[in-house]
Amino acid sequence: MTTNVPNIDFQWGSGSVLGGPSEDVIVRFTGSIRSDSTQDISFLATADDGTKLYVDGILVASDWVDKGGGGTTTAPIAFTAGVPKTIELMYYENGGGANVFLNWDQSGSMQIIPASAFTSQAAPVVKTIGPPRNLTIASSDTSTVLSWEAPDTGNTQPERYAISFNCSGCNGWGIATGNVGGPNSLNTTITIDHSLLDGLRPAGTVWSFHIRSDNDTFALYSANSNVVTGSTYVAPTPTPTPTPTPEPTPTPETTTVTTPTPEPGPVTVEPTGPTEAEIAAQVAAQLAAQQAEAARIQAETAALIAAQAAAAQAEANRIAAEEAAREAARIQAEAELKEKADREAAEIEAARIKAEIEAKEEADRIAAEVKAAEEKAEAEAKAEADRIEAERIAEEKRIAEEAEAEAERIAAEEEAIAEAVAKAEALAEEERIAAEEEARAQAEEDAKAEAEKAEADKIAAEEAAKKAEEERLAKIAKDAQDGKELSKEEVALVVTALVANLSPGESISAAEVQSSGVSYSDLPPQTPIEIRTSESGEVLVITAEVAANVELVQDPGALLEAVFTDPGAAIAALGSIGADMTPGEREEATEMVVATVVAAGAAINAAAVAAGGSTGGGNSGGGGASGSNSPASRGGRKW
Numbered sequence: 001m002t003t004n005v006p007n008i009d010f011q012w013g014s015g016s017v018l019g020g021p022s023e024d025v026i027v028r029f030t031g032s033i034r035s036d037s038t039q040d041i042s043f044l045a046t047a048d049d050g051t052k053l054y055v056d057g058i059l060v061a062s063d064w065v066d067k068g069g070g071g072t073t074t075a076p077i078a079f080t081a082g083v084p085k086t087i088e089l090m091y092y093e094n095g096g097g098a099n100v101f102l103n104w105d106q107s108g109s110m111q112i113i114p115a116s117a118f119t120s121q122a123a124p125v126v127k128t129i130g131p132p133r134n135l136t137i138a139s140s141d142t143s144t145v146l147s148w149e150a151p152d153t154g155n156t157q158p159e160r161y162a163i164s165f166n167c168s169g170c171n172g173w174g175i176a177t178g179n180v181g182g183p184n185s186l187n188t189t190i191t192i193d194h195s196l197l198d199g200l201r202p203a204g205t206v207w208s209f210h211i212r213s214d215n216d217t218f219a220l221y222s223a224n225s226n227v228v229t230g231s232t233y234v235a236p237t238p239t240p241t242p243t244p245t246p247e248p249t250p251t252p253e254t255t256t257v258t259t260p261t262p263e264p265g266p267v268t269v270e271p272t273g274p275t276e277a278e279i280a281a282q283v284a285a286q287l288a289a290q291q292a293e294a295a296r297i298q299a300e301t302a303a304l305i306a307a308q309a310a311a312a313q314a315e316a317n318r319i320a321a322e323e324a325a326r327e328a329a330r331i332q333a334e335a336e337l338k339e340k341a342d343r344e345a346a347e348i349e350a351a352r353i354k355a356e357i358e359a360k361e362e363a364d365r366i367a368a369e370v371k372a373a374e375e376k377a378e379a380e381a382k383a384e385a386d387r388i389e390a391e392r393i394a395e396e397k398r399i400a401e402e403a404e405a406e407a408e409r410i411a412a413e414e415e416a417i418a419e420a421v422a423k424a425e426a427l428a429e430e431e432r433i434a435a436e437e438e439a440r441a442q443a444e445e446d447a448k449a450e451a452e453k454a455e456a457d458k459i460a461a462e463e464a465a466k467k468a469e470e471e472r473l474a475k476i477a478k479d480a481q482d483g484k485e486l487s488k489e490e491v492a493l494v495v496t497a498l499v500a501n502l503s504p505g506e507s508i509s510a511a512e513v514q515s516s517g518v519s520y521s522d523l524p525p526q527t528p529i530e531i532r533t534s535e536s537g538e539v540l541v542i543t544a545e546v547a548a549n550v551e552l553v554q555d556p557g558a559l560l561e562a563v564f565t566d567p568g569a570a571i572a573a574l575g576s577i578g579a580d581m582t583p584g585e586r587e588e589a590t591e592m593v594v595a596t597v598v599a600a601g602a603a604i605n606a607a608a609v610a611a612g613g614s615t616g617g618g619n620s621g622g623g624g625a626s627g628s629n630s631p632a633s634r635g636g637r638k639w
Contacts, residue, residue, distance in 0.1 A: 005018070005029070007113055008101060011099045012098040025098075029087075030086070031087055033119070034079070034117065037081050037106075039079060039106065040076035043077070043104050044061075047067075047091055048067065048069050048093070048098060050065050050067070050090075050091070050092050051090060051100065057128040058128070060077065127155060127220055129215055129222045132150065132212070135225045139231070140233075145189065146189065156215055159217060160179070163210075164210055165197075165209045167207050170201065174305075180216055194233060197232050203233060205231060206230070210226065211225040476517055477517045480518075486518070495524075498513070498518075502528075506528070520548035529544055549572050550577075559574075
């Protein structure tokens with residue numbers, strides 16, 4: 001999970017760490033940090049549990065262990081005002097509580113680094129180079145082979161590797177995998193011939209080796225790899241073979257042999273080669289030449305090794321000096337912090353003792369002042385009591401004299417008051433009666449105004465309700481005109497609005513019904529419907545039930561469907577044929593109606609068959625049929 005935080009100031013306890021798990025979690029905080037002033041700043045990361053702090057890619061504090069808090073204060077790090085540095089804090093939690101805080105010392109004490117110190121401004125890229133890894137050694141009788149892995153840290157690649165070797169009691173030497181850009185410069189293995197080592201120290205010497213990554217272009221040199229050791233081969237000393245003593249050659253007995261003198265002839269001369277001395281001299285000369293060449297090569301190698309060793313030693317000395325300086329600075333910083341903490345503790349203790357002494361002196365002073373105040377208060381209280389007693393006696397005498405005078409005054413006032421009260425009561429009674437009359441008139445006026453207001457409110461409410469009802473009815477009618485099917489509630493509402501205010505003798509016009517969105521069948525059956533006015537001025541009014549039947553008759557498709565689905569309704573509809581005519585119109589349409597009755601008879605027969613009954617007659621117009629539409633039920637009237 002990746003997220004952004006303003007600064008590093010977290011106390012999670014046993015809860016979730018940054019929204020993740022609460023246990024077994026690692027967090028890496030990375031960003032840029034800057035100071036508003038140029039100064040040396042120390043850092044302190046305290047946590048439960050472990051932390052590692054890097055500034056500009058350099059590890060400045062490592063507390064990568066399980067702990068419940070605390071941490072290591074870094075050596076002071078130089079900051080330039082406004083120039084950021086990269087910062088990285090690794091943190092892990094391993095059981096129990098969880099917290100992590102990143103502090104710095106800018107003003108003499110460690111404080112949580114505020115969010116304002118962290119910046120989105122990119123810090124200058126600090127180039128770093130990592131050390132080689134996993135150096136191993138393998139030795140044979142004639143050579144030592146070193147192998148390692150390329151670094152996996154740092155942001156700069158090596159250009160070559162420097163191999164340093166030393167032994168007990170020697171300063172050490174160094175060689176390289178090659179020149180920058182050379183064919184072997186980035187090899188991760190090198191073979192060192194024992195003749196090189198034996199030329200420096202006797203065979204059998206134990207050598208220590210380590211490797212460093214070099215980038216001469218940027219003058220970057222890594223820390224050393226792990227150290228490995230190995231020794232050169234020591235040939236066993238050969239056991240000398242004893243030279244056998246030659247046995248003495250026996251002296252032969254003297255024998256005189258007479259040799260015949262050979263005949264003169266050709267003489268054979270054997271070729272003569274170099275003598276053994278000459279051969280020995282030649283070998284010695286060649287050996288001397290080889291030794292001289294070997295000595296030259298050895299001297300050149302020794303000089304090269306010495307130069308590389310000197311450079312390596314100088315670099316090692318530089319690194320050691322830097323490490324020593326850093327360690328000294330850290331120790332000095334810790335000493336200064338401790339000295340400062342001791343000084344502050346001593347100052348706090350001195351301040352506490354001084355405060356206690358001052359508090360005791362203040363308490364004694366206050367006690368003395370309180371005692372003096374109590375004594376003074378007692379004296380003043382006694383004097384005040386004597387004064388009060390004298391005043392009391394004088395006051396009692398004065399009161400007695402004033403009481404006598406007051407009694408006389410009161411008697412006179414009571415007489416005057418009695419007279420005034422009688423007059424006031426009479427006037428008050430008159431005013432009370434007048435006020436009651438005025439209040440009654442005002443109450444009647446207020447009640448009348450309240451009633452008028454209530455009536456106006458009632459009328460307004462009724463008008464509003466009526467308007468709302470009209471708007472709703474208009475919407476329902478529009479919905480019906482738009483083809484929307486009305487609900488039962490909407491139909492009932494429209495029907496109620498149509499018939500609610502009908503007085504005896506009044507009727508609803510067919511246009512009102514059509515515009516309302518309901519059908520005649522939705523209205524109460526006996527609701528009077530004004531169908532139309534004839535050309536002769538006759539007004540035709542029929543019931544809603546008859547109007548529905550007439551409407552059904554006028555829709556052949558609906559009538560035919562009713563024949564098969566609701567024969568009773570179809571028969572009732574047929575019985576209403578001509579009901580939408582005035583008497584004059586009915587007389588004029590007799591012939592057409594008769595034809596319609598003939599057709600209706602056929603339809604009735606079909607309806608009877610569909611209903612499971614018998615037709616009871618032919619196509620003569622329904623003769624012999626019974627029911628509400630039979631001639632008998634119509635009293636033999638003409639259609």
